[in-house]
Amino acid sequence: MTRSIRPDAVLVQAVIAGALSFAHLHDLAAAAGQTGWKAWAYPISVDLLLVAAWRRLRNSGPSRLAWSWFLIAxxxxxxxxxxxxxxLDLQHPPAWLRFGVAGWPALAFLGGTLLAHSNSAGDRVPVPPAPAAPAPEAEGTVIEPDPAEPAEPAPVVAAEPAPALPAADPAPAVPAALVDHARKVADEHHARTGARIDTDTLRSRLGVPAPLANAIAAQLT
Known part of the structure; x- marks a missing residue:
């Protein structure tokens, strides 16, 4: 049974990107003075360190060591x-580029050795432990006080006095002339409507505030 081979767009893109990066690293190493097979060894070293750090992250979880060498590569x-x-002018590369390319083998060897032989649990990012839940107390359990420790007296809380009720406003004094005038208004209202005048009507007819109208109405009854 034969299986059909279908091109994967992601795989094709990865191959193209890897080939371009490989060629750029080779050109940079050659410009920095690394000729022959040495120029081809630089991209292999960089890509291997990148893959080793990524595998360490996937297999052992996040760690400072793996992230550091992954970022370096x-x-x-x-x-x-x-x-x-x-x-950069690769025909006349700067001194710092030559220095970096020349020192890369030692740096890559150190990173690969640490990734391969260091303990994965030692450099893992610490995660604070979750707080332990309190143990549930059995139903009906009575916790007795320790007889060696003296019982603290309960604090005495002074009772707050009840708030005083606001004093009722005294009834306003009503002049006798105003009472006589209100009586005339009330009689006129009774003769016209046949009903006793109410307090609201008396207040609107006299043009006085409500407390004064209540006091006048009390004297008319």
């Missing part, structure tokens, strides 16, 4: 891609 690969795009 990523910066080396990305820096080569940018440098070969015309930002």
């Amino acid at each position: 990523l910066v080396a690969s990305l820096g080569a891609n940018v440098a070969t795009a015309g930002f």
